[in-house]
Amino acid sequence: MSSDDSAPSQRVTVRRMPDRGSYDSDTVNSILDEGLMAHVGLVTAEGPVVIPMIYGREDQTLYLHGSPASRLLRDGRSAQLCVTVSLIDGLVVARSLMHHSMNYRSVVLMGEASIVDDFDEKTRALDVISDHVIPGRVEATRPHHDKEVKGTLVLSMAISEASSKIRTGQPIDDEEDYLLDTWAGVLPLGIKVGEPIPDPQLKDGIATPEHIANWSR
Amino acid sequence: MSSDDSAPSQRVTVRRMPDRGSYDSDTVNSILDEGLMAHVGLVTAEGPVVIPMIYGREDQTLYLHGSPASRLLRDGRSAQLCVTVSLIDGLVVARSLMHHSMNYRSVVLMGEASIVDDFDEKTRALDVISDHVIPGRVEATRPHHDKEVKGTLVLSMAISEASSKIRTGQPIDDEEDYLLDTWAGVLPLGIKVGEPIPDPQLKDGIATPEHIANWSR
Numbered sequence: 001m002s003s004d005d006s007a008p009s010q011r012v013t014v015r016r017m018p019d020r021g022s023y024d025s026d027t028v029n030s031i032l033d034e035g036l037m038a039h040v041g042l043v044t045a046e047g048p049v050v051i052p053m054i055y056g057r058e059d060q061t062l063y064l065h066g067s068p069a070s071r072l073l074r075d076g077r078s079a080q081l082c083v084t085v086s087l088i089d090g091l092v093v094a095r096s097l098m099h100h101s102m103n104y105r106s107v108v109l110m111g112e113a114s115i116v117d118d119f120d121e122k123t124r125a126l127d128v129i130s131d132h133v134i135p136g137r138v139e140a141t142r143p144h145h146d147k148e149v150k151g152t153l154v155l156s157m158a159i160s161e162a163s164s165k166i167r168t169g170q171p172i173d174d175e176e177d178y179l180l181d182t183w184a185g186v187l188p189l190g191i192k193v194g195e196p197i198p199d200p201q202l203k204d205g206i207a208t209p210e211h212i213a214n215w216s217r
Numbered sequence: 218m219s220s221d222d223s224a225p226s227q228r229v230t231v232r233r234m235p236d237r238g239s240y241d242s243d244t245v246n247s248i249l250d251e252g253l254m255a256h257v258g259l260v261t262a263e264g265p266v267v268i269p270m271i272y273g274r275e276d277q278t279l280y281l282h283g284s285p286a287s288r289l290l291r292d293g294r295s296a297q298l299c300v301t302v303s304l305i306d307g308l309v310v311a312r313s314l315m316h317h318s319m320n321y322r323s324v325v326l327m328g329e330a331s332i333v334d335d336f337d338e339k340t341r342a343l344d345v346i347s348d349h350v351i352p353g354r355v356e357a358t359r360p361h362h363d364k365e366v367k368g369t370l371v372l373s374m375a376i377s378e379a380s381s382k383i384r385t386g387q388p389i390d391d392e393e394d395y396l397l398d399t400w401a402g403v404l405p406l407g408i409k410v411g412e413p414i415p416d417p418q419l420k421d422g423i424a425t426p427e428h429i430a431n432w433s434r
Contacts, residue, residue: 037319039256039301041267050258050267050301052323084256084267090411093429097347097358098365102254106269130314141314141399148315170416182358183423187432188411194307198402199387206400212310215404 021165028162031107032057034217035085036133040064042081055083056125056132057159063125064113064155078114081157085109091187094171095180103186105166113157119146125154136211191217238382245379248324249274251434252302253350257281259298272300273342273349274376280342281330281372295331298374302326308404311388312397320403322383330374336363342371353428408434 022028038055041048053066062083085107092101116122126149127138171184193216196208239245255272258265270283279300302324309318333339343366344355388401410433413425 036305037303037321039258039267039303041256041258041265041299043260043265047297047327048258048260048265048299049327050256050299050325052301052303052321054319080264082258082265082267084269086254086256086269088253091351091432093351093354093413095358096365097343097355097361098369100347100350100354102271102350104254104269108267110264110266126314130317133317133319134308134310137310137317138314141312142394142397144314148313152315170414170418177359178418179420180359181420181423183426183429184416184419185425185429186414186416187429188414190409190411192407192409194405194407196310196402196404197387198400201387201395202401203396203398206398208402209400212400212402212404215308 021163023163027164027166028107028109028159029057031087031105031164032062032085032109032159033132034087034105035107036217037085038064039084039086040081041084042079054129054133055085056129058125058128060159062109062157062159063116063129064157065126065129065152078112081111081113081155083107083109083157088189089168090189092167092171093183093185093187095173095177095182095184099171099173099177101167101171103167103169103188105164107162107164109157109159109162111157111159111161113155116154116156119149121156122152122154123149125156126152129154134211134215136209140209140211193217238380240380244381244383245324245326245376246274248304248322248381249279249302249326249376250349251304251322252324253434254302255281256301256303257298258301259296271346271350272302273346275342275345277376279326279374279376280333280346281374282343282346282369295329298328298330298372300324300326300374305406306385307406309384309386309388310400310402310404312390312394312399312401316388316390316394318384318388320384320386320405322381324379324381326374326376326379328374328376328378330372333371333373336366338373339369339371340366342373343369346371351428351432353426357426357428410434 040053041050055064087105090103094100257270258267272281304322307320311317348355
């Protein structure tokens with residue numbers, strides 16, 4: 001995150017629609033905290049690769065976890081990554097196809113990610129990621145076994161170069177198109193949460209806990 | 218898309234959890250058709266960049282559109298891209314933090330994207346993208362003005378190297394953890410569609426059309 005008194009680096013400067021861009025730390029963090037999945041890009045010998053990963057944030061550190069994590073680091077213990085988190089808030093329905101759009105919030109975060117080696121930090125990072133996805137889950141589950149922590153790959157990345165981009169509101173049509181008999185507006189989208197499906201192997205008499213029954217985003 | 222009688226290239230081979238990977242064309246296409254947003258990765262002089270973009274599919278061609286499209290091509294008329302589309306179907310809640318997961322479907326597509334120059338193909342591509350996001354929208358709106366088509370950047374990419382990855386079902390816990398009094402199961406997630414919000418500038422007497430009122434994914 002660029003601090004307020006320094007200009008954002010050229011790499012994260014929002015180039016298109018700069019009025020939609022922001023480097024404000026609170027905005028970046030709120031988007032990261034609401035997202036569930038990050039799309040992580042890296043450069044390989046064969047070209048760019050983008051992998052969906054689970055993550056969590058603690059202060060100005062992003063922790064990444066996911067089965068393909070090792071692929072990100074096959075050539076070393078750190079890698080230059082771009083982490084993008086996007087939230088779709090609605091479809092923007094305009095009077096011409098050209099002015100259709102989406103209401104969205106996104107963060108693009110760049111930097112070097114490296115393997116978390118320290119056992120205590122890695123344990124905490126796994127808890128941060130778990131509680132990011134399901135707040136309250138860490139408290140409801142048994143502690144990690146040491147071998148679980150040791151056998152898991154977690155990456156850490158400083159949130160130092162980040163920008164957010166947000167679109168809200170109604171379509172902006174060409175002046176003459178407002179005379180058309182074409183419907184226009186916004187179709188709001190969000191995350192639909194279904195009824196929890198208990199594991200068929202669940203022991204009898206275990207009620208659905210509140211952090212699952214009331215989960216929302 | 219690798220055909221059935223040829224092995225997938227090394228680049229798109231699913232390396233982790235290979236049982237979850239698939240190169241089946243119908244599976245790839247169904248995931249692409251359900252997604253709304255692609256995360257597009259490319260290599261720049263400063264490192265990897267991942268940008269959210271709108272897209273549409275026609276047969277084995279993917280069309281990409283979005284305001285940052287020009288950034289993808291600032292060094293030429295084509296670029297090596299990785300296009301990833303991910304759908305989150307649910308949270309997998311296990312008895313240990315380590316076995317938590319998500320049910321998801323994702324496609325990773327690699328190849329060279331190039332600018333669509335032909336006016337007719339570009340017009341059709343814009344319609345493909347519009348009808349991908351909102352089926353029926355093209356028919357409901359006025360035709361493109363020529364200058365709109367000319368002023369828009371559309372990229373085309375052959376769906377030749379693609380793989381999908383899918384996780385479904387309940388958590389798989391360690392044998393001894395099934396004895397714990399910890400709730401486990403799946404919390405299904407999907408796309409919540411709100412009530413359409415008409416543009417305040419909408420002319421009187423225009424009803425919400427069916428393709429908006431009944432939109433779902």
